[in-house]
Amino acid sequence: MTFKHAGVVGAGAWGTALAQVAARAGLKVTLQAREPEVVASIADKRENTMFLPGVTLEPAITAVSDMADLAPCDLILAVPPAQHLRSAMAALAPHLKPGAPVVLCSKGVEQGSLKLMTEVAAEVLPGVAIAVLSGPSFAGEVARGLPAAATLACEDEALGKAIVEAVAIPAFRPYWAADVIGAEAGGAVKNVLAIACGISEGKGLGRNAHAALITRGFAELTRLAVAAGGKAETVAGLCGLGDLVLTCSSSQSRNMSVGLALGAGQTLEQALAGKVSVAEGVASAPAVRALARKLGVETPICEAVAAILAGEVDVDSAILGLLSRPLKAE
Numbered sequence: 634m635t636f637k638h639a640g641v642v643g644a645g646a647w648g649t650a651l652a653q654v655a656a657r658a659g660l661k662v663t664l665q666a667r668e669p670e671v672v673a674s675i676a677d678k679r680e681n682t683m684f685l686p687g688v689t690l691e692p693a694i695t696a697v698s699d700m701a702d703l704a705p706c707d708l709i710l711a712v713p714p715a716q717h718l719r720s721a722m723a724a725l726a727p728h729l730k731p732g733a734p735v736v737l738c739s740k741g742v743e744q745g746s747l748k749l750m751t752e753v754a755a756e757v758l759p760g761v762a763i764a765v766l767s768g769p770s771f772a773g774e775v776a777r778g779l780p781a782a783a784t785l786a787c788e789d790e791a792l793g794k795a796i797v798e799a800v801a802i803p804a805f806r807p808y809w810a811a812d813v814i815g816a817e818a819g820g821a822v823k824n825v826l827a828i829a830c831g832i833s834e835g836k837g838l839g840r841n842a843h844a845a846l847i848t849r850g851f852a853e854l855t856r857l858a859v860a861a862g863g864k865a866e867t868v869a870g871l872c873g874l875g876d877l878v879l880t881c882s883s884s885q886s887r888n889m890s891v892g893l894a895l896g897a898g899q900t901l902e903q904a905l906a907g908k909v910s911v912a913e914g915v916a917s918a919p920a921v922r923a924l925a926r927k928l929g930v931e932t933p934i935c936e937a938v939a940a941i942l943a944g945e946v947d948v949d950s951a952i953l954g955l956l957s958r959p960l961k962a963e
């Protein structure tokens with residue numbers, strides 16, 4: 634099984650960076666953008682000035698507006714924000730080449746339905762082979778060719794390894810795993826935990842608190858992934874622990890940045906003002922909280938983030954609440 638032509642749905646920072654990777658891996662790439670100005674800037678300047686400025690795009694990338702232009706693609710990378718995956722895949726469905734697999738690259742849990750991305754895709758694209766790409770990967774670094782590694786999860790081992798072969802380059806190393814649920818759960822929950830780490834940093838709570846949040850947050854992420862049907866060993870890899878460490882450790886993260894602003898005393902509205910890019914943890918926090926409750930999983934840090942974002946509790950009270958929890962075995 635080989636692929637020649639990748640279609641990328643969503644030309645935000647990550648969709649554009651993945652288009653770069655696919656082009657560098659030797660694929661022809663059609664990048665579908667929602668914004669006409671993105672299509673124009675790629676055509677005119679070879680640059681996505683709105684979402685990934687400062688990176689010259691590979692000649693093999695063509696930007697289009699119309700989903701129908703993805704009809705010849707034999708491999709699809711789906712990279713819209715998580716809350717728009719359903720509508721984007723519904724728009725793609727009539728144009729999807731028969732047999733073309735779809736790799737889900739969005740990180741989040743759908744509000745309302747509380748569904749993971751593979752569950753959403755299974756509903757909108759019945760019968761289509763699905764894979765998940767997730768891991769520690771800031772788009773700007775990947776697009777500039779700095780080294781990164783990620784998990785490429787696909788239940789069908791032969792297909793998963795064929796996708797790995799198709800998109801791998803020395804500077805972007807996907808590792809195959811069978812466990813799609815573990816891979817996507819890690820990416821969804823780490824965004825919520827990164828907001829918590831940002832709040833801690835913004836409040837000046839210190840490095841000890843930061844390490845405790847990452848570690849106890851990882852316990853929450855693991856519990857939720859396992860309860861959802863994933864495996865603990867999957868989230869101990871790039872798509873879970875790896876991405877959690879990255880996202881909780883850098884102000885390059887949009888999620889951590891929102892937390893930093895909240896911790897410094899801004900309102901959520903102020904923290905998000907003027908941003909064209911998406912901080913997925915903001916939309917996913919209430920869904921992660923509701924999903925954890927539904928599955929009977931204790932996630933006190935995600936609960937605290939969801940409560941702060943919803944305005945149910947202020948930052949100081951939420952921190953006090955976490956520090957006052959009953960002591961227990963690790």
Ligand SMILES: NC(=O)c1ccc[n+]([C@@H]2O[C@H](COP(=O)([O-])OP(=O)(O)OC[C@H]3O[C@@H](n4cnc5c(N)ncnc54)[C@H](O)[C@@H]3O)[C@@H](O)[C@H]2O)c1
Pocket residue numbers: 643644645646647648649666667668684712713714715717721738739740741770771772773909910911912913
């Ligand atoms: N940026 C990264 O470093 C990175 C890395 C890995 C994964 N991701 C994930 O990739 C996904 C996309 O993030 P991004 O960083 O590429 O986006 P972005 O923040 O750079 O851009 C916003 C995206 O949202 C789209 N959008 C806005 N409103 C929309 C609507 N109503 N319907 C459909 N699409 C809409 C825009 O077209 C654009 O593609 C997210 O789930 C994110 O977690 C991002």
Ligand SMILES: O=P(O)(O)OC[C@H](O)CO
Pocket residue numbers: 740768769770771772824827876879880885886887888889911912913
């Ligand atoms: O900027 P963030 O917080 O959306 O994180 C980007 C990627 O998910 C990091 O792997």
